[in-house]
Structure formats: structure tokens, C-alpha cells
Amino acid sequence: MTHLLLDLPPLSAAHFASIEDRVARLLSTRQDVVIMQGEALLPLEGAIRATAGPGTTALNVITGPYGQTFGDWLRDCGATVIDLTVPFHTAVTAEQVRAAFAEHPEIDFVSLVHAEAATGNTNPVAEIGEVVRAHGALFYLDAVASIGAEPVLPDAWGVDLCVIGAQKAMGGPAGVSAVSVSERAWARMAANPRAPRRSYLSLLDWKERWIDGGRKALLHAPAQLEMLALEACVERIEAAGPAAVMARHASAAAATRAGAVALGGGLEPYVRDAADAAPVATTLRAPSGTVASELVARALAADPALPLAAGGGALAKEMIRVNHYGPEATPGAVRASLAALGAALGEQGLDVDTEGALRAAEAAWR
Ligand SMILES: *Cc1c(COP(=O)(O)O)cnc(C)c1O
Numbered sequence: 001m002t003h004l005l006l007d008l009p010p011l012s013a014a015h016f017a018s019i020e021d022r023v024a025r026l027l028s029t030r031q032d033v034v035i036m037q038g039e040a041l042l043p044l045e046g047a048i049r050a051t052a053g054p055g056t057t058a059l060n061v062i063t064g065p066y067g068q069t070f071g072d073w074l075r076d077c078g079a080t081v082i083d084l085t086v087p088f089h090t091a092v093t094a095e096q097v098r099a100a101f102a103e104h105p106e107i108d109f110v111s112l113v114h115a116e117a118a119t120g121n122t123n124p125v126a127e128i129g130e131v132v133r134a135h136g137a138l139f140y141l142d143a144v145a146s147i148g149a150e151p152v153l154p155d156a157w158g159v160d161l162c163v164i165g166a167q168k169a170m171g172g173p174a175g176v177s178a179v180s181v182s183e184r185a186w187a188r189m190a191a192n193p194r195a196p197r198r199s200y201l202s203l204l205d206w207k208e209r210w211i212d213g214g215r216k217a218l219l220h221a222p223a224q225l226e227m228l229a230l231e232a233c234v235e236r237i238e239a240a241g242p243a244a245v246m247a248r249h250a251s252a253a254a255a256t257r258a259g260a261v262a263l264g265g266g267l268e269p270y271v272r273d274a275a276d277a278a279p280v281a282t283t284l285r286a287p288s289g290t291v292a293s294e295l296v297a298r299a300l301a302a303d304p305a306l307p308l309a310a311g312g313g314a315l316a317k318e319m320i321r322v323n324h325y326g327p328e329a330t331p332g333a334v335r336a337s338l339a340a341l342g343a344a345l346g347e348q349g350l351d352v353d354t355e356g357a358l359r360a361a362e363a364a365w366r
Contacts, residue, residue, distance in 0.1 A: 011224040017215040019231045023178050026147070026234055026242065027162065029155045031180040034206045035230070037223045040144045040165030042201065043179035045073055047161040050195040050203045051109065051138060051188045054078035058109040059100050059137070061092050063123060064116035065312060066142055074111065077194065082107065088119040088315075091276035094127035101135050109138045115146035117168055117323065118312055120271050120283030122146065129157035138188055144168060144177075148237060149249035149280040149325060160185040169249055169280050171326030172233030176226035179203070245329075249279040251365045252324035252334055256282040259338040259361030265350035266290075267341065270319055283311070284320040284341075290348055292320045298347065299340035306337055334361055 016035070024033040036043045048070060052058060056079035060071040063086050074081045084100050086092045092112070101107055110132045115122040125141060132139045140161045143152045148169030154162035160182040166172025181203065189195045189204050196202040209219055237245050257269050257277060266287025271277040286292035293310035300306060307328040311319025322337050324330075335358055342354035 005225060008224050008228075011222045011227050013216055013218050016218060016222050016227065019227055019234075020178070020215075022231065022234045022238075023164070024180070026237065027164070027180055028153055029162070029180045031154060031162075031182050032186070032207070032211055033178055033180050034203060034211075035176060035178045035227070036206075037176060037220075037226070038200075039174050040142075040163055040167075040177040043163045043177050043203070044070070044142060044144075046196065046201040046203050047140060047163060047179055047181075047185075048073045048111070049077055049201055050192065051140070051161065051185060052077040052079040053192050053194050056080065056109050057104065057106045058082065058111060059084060059097070059104070059107045061097070061110070061112045061123070062086070063092055063113055063121055064088060064119035066113050066116070066118070067111070070111045070113075070140075070142075074109075079109070088116075088121065089270055089272050091121050091123045091271075091273075092128070094124060094131050097128050097131045101131065101137075105135075107135065107137055109140065111140045111142075113142040113145075114152065115143075115149065115278040115280050117145035117278070117281045117325070118321070119315075119319075120278050120281055120321065121276050122150065122278035122280075125159070126153075126157050129159060133158040138185060145278065145280045145325075148242075148245055149278070149329075150246055154180045154182075166230050166233050167326075169245070169325045169329070170233045170237060173226045173229040176223060176230050181207075246279065247366065248329045249325060251331075252329040253277055253279045253282050254364045254366060255331065255334045255361040256322050256324060256337065258364035259334065259357040260284050260341075262360035263338060263342055263345070263352050263354065263357035265342075265345040265352040267320075267345065267352075280325045282322045282324065284322065286318055286320055287345065287348075287350060290345070290350070291317050293317065295341065295344045295348075296320055298344040299337075302340055302343065303336065306340055307333055308337055308340070331362070331365055334365075
């Protein structure tokens with residue numbers, strides 16, 4: 001019996017390089033793009049361990065759970081870490097970053113998450129990038145949840161290390177990821193005696209053995225299923241037009257937000273200002289007296305395919321996540337999510353207007 005997923009020929013070095021070039025075009029970047037054979041946490045961790053060390057003073061912006069993780073890695077590398085934590089219902093501002101530099105001029109590394117799928121906020125990277133560049137610090141960005149849902153422009157924004165994964169708005173595989181690396185970032189790694197070398201976490205290995213050799217020989221057998229899936233999802237975005245894919249996500253976010261407000265029953269957008277809300281996913285605050293994880297469980301019991309989740313950890317009580325990304329960035333997924341939440345709230349005896357919510361969502365779809 002033949003099978004689509006089996007007996008694949010190995011992926012050639014030339015094919016691998018062409019997929020990197022395609023990802024570079026998606027990012028509008030002239031920087032080196034390194035594809036890594038693992039989930040996005042691989043380049044996220046590899047980039048920090050390569051560039052941070054005991055001499056580093058890092059400003060670590062925390063607007064959700066990933067910032068916490070980055071701070072832990074930075075501390076583990078011996079860096080001095082200044083955490084800038086903002087409440088998850090808002091975004092960080094360039095002004096807050098500027099104030100951090102004024103207080104700690106020795107900052108030479110900034111880590112930031114662009115959009116947070118887990119908390120539903122998005123940060124103004126272009127404005128923050130201007131501040132970071134003015135101080136000459138290295139700029140590290142987690143764009144896993146923003147790529148495909150909103151513009152991600154490492155060159156225009158002065159991002160030195162921009163990490164993406166395909167599993168959110170790109171509707172692609174989770175087992176492969178990419179990072180764009182500026183010349184400054186390569187130089188910082190080369191000068192770092194603690195940067196991983198001869199290691200699966202190593203970006204320098206890819207620089208020395210792949211890029212500098214003209215991308216002729218791969219370091220190890222590439223994960224061809226994931227690579228082909230990554231190629232296919234970038235191709236699909238190119239065919240639809242990146243602007244159209246992003247517009248679909250922006251519409252899903254606007255419709256979910258408007259629908260939730262119109263639904264009533266005490267349900268509210270978690271991110272207070274719509275300008276701070278991420279196109280990739282919308283978070284909602286469960287009405288007082290209800291438990292978010294229970295409402296989500298009820299909704300999923302009625303339809304397990306809905307893109308709903310409760311917030312992680314301590315947020316499970318109060319936060320409902322509508323993960324309207326990738327294949328779920330559609331009017332149908334938004335409608336079904338709102339209707340299911342309306343039913344779950346109604347079962348709790350709350351006064352909800354599901355018809356009104358669906359009308360508001362439709363009107364807000366741009
Ligand atoms: C989804 C996501 C990642 C990838 O991590 P997983 O937890 O394995 O999905 C990284 N950063 C951000 C901001 C994400 O939203």
C-alpha cells in the first residue's frame with residue numbers, strides 16, 4: 001500500500017535553501033534566515049543562549065507567559081535581567097521601553113514578544129525598535145503568533161533576531177521554525193564563548209557549516225515532512241496574498257470582540273483597548289461569578305472542534321481564548337464560537353443576546 005506521508009526521498013540542500021529564501025521573502029528581510037528542525041522554542045532558546053552571557057544586561061519585556069521563559073533563559077546564561085512587566089490586559093509602550101533605558105543605560109539586549117496568542121495582546125514593535133536602535137542594543141523578537149496575522153518586518157524595525165513558527169496564523173506545521181539573524185547578532189554570537197557550538201541549539205553551527213559554505217551541505221538529515229509542509233503553507237500565503245491573510249485575521253479579531261461585547265451577560269474583551277488586541281487570537285474575561293475553564297468545557301462539550309481554550313495556569317478561571325487563527329480565521333468559526341459561548345452563559349442563567357452578538361460580529365467583519 002502506498003502512503004502520502006511515507007517513503008519520501010530526502011530533501012536536497014538546494015530545496016532546503018529555497019524554502020529558507022521563501023521564508024525570507026515572507027519576512028521582507030535581507031538578513032540570513034535559518035530554518036531550525038524543531039518547534040519555535042528551539043530557535044527562541046538557541047538565539048538567547050547564543051547572544052546573552054554574563055556581560056549582558058537584558059531588558060526583558062513581559063506581556064504574557066513567554067516573556068517569563070525568556071527571562072529564565074537569560075538569567076541561566078548569566079545575564080543581568082531587568083524585567084519590564086505590563087498587565088496582560090494591555091500592551092507595552094515605546095515610552096516604557098525608553099524609560100527603562102533612561103534608568104539602565106547599560107541595557108544591551110531587549111527581548112520582546114510581538115503578539116501573544118496566550119493573552120491576546122500585541123506590542124508596537126516598530127516604535128519600540130526605534131528606541132532599541134537609538135541605544136544600540138540587540139533586539140530579539142518572538143513573532144511566532146504574529147507572523148501571518150499582522151506585518152512582521154525585521155529589517156524595517158531593526159530586529160536582530162526574529163523568530164517565527166508556522167503553527168499559528170500560517171496554518172502550518174509546528175515541528176519546524178525559523179529565525180532571521182542580523183550581522184550584528186552573528187558578531188555577538190561569534191564573540192560569545194558560551195554560545196552553543198556543536199549542539200542542536202546552535203545557530204553558529206548553521207552559520208559556519210551551512211551559510212558560510214554557500215548552503216551546499218546540510219548539517220543533518222532535514223525533517224522533510226515538516227519542510228514540505230512549511231513550503232506549502234508559505235506558498236498558500238503567497239497565492240492568497242499576505243495582505244488578504246492578515247485581513248482575515250484582523251476581521252476575525254474585530255468580529256469576535258464586537259460579538260462578545262454585544263453578547264452581554266458580563267462577558268468583556270480581556271484586552272481593554274482594541275488597539276492593543278492581537279489579530280491572531282481574542283481573549284475574553286469571563287463574567288464575575290463564572291469560571292472561564294468551565295464555560296469553555298461546556299462549549300467544547302457541545303462542539304469539540306471550536307477554537308476555544310481557557311487561559312493557561314492562573315488565568316484559567318478568568319480568561320477565555322478564541323484562537324481564530326490559521327484555518328479558524330473565518331466568519332463561521334467566529335460565529336460558532338460566539339453562539340457556543342452564548343449558550344454556555346445562558347445555561348448559567350446569564351442574560352445574553354446571541355442573535356445580537358452574531359449581527360455585531362457580521363457587521364464588524366471588515
Ligand atoms: C505559540 C507561541 C509560541 C510557540 O510555543 P508553543 O507553546 O509550543 O506553542 C511561542 N511564542 C509565542 C508568542 C506563541 O504564541
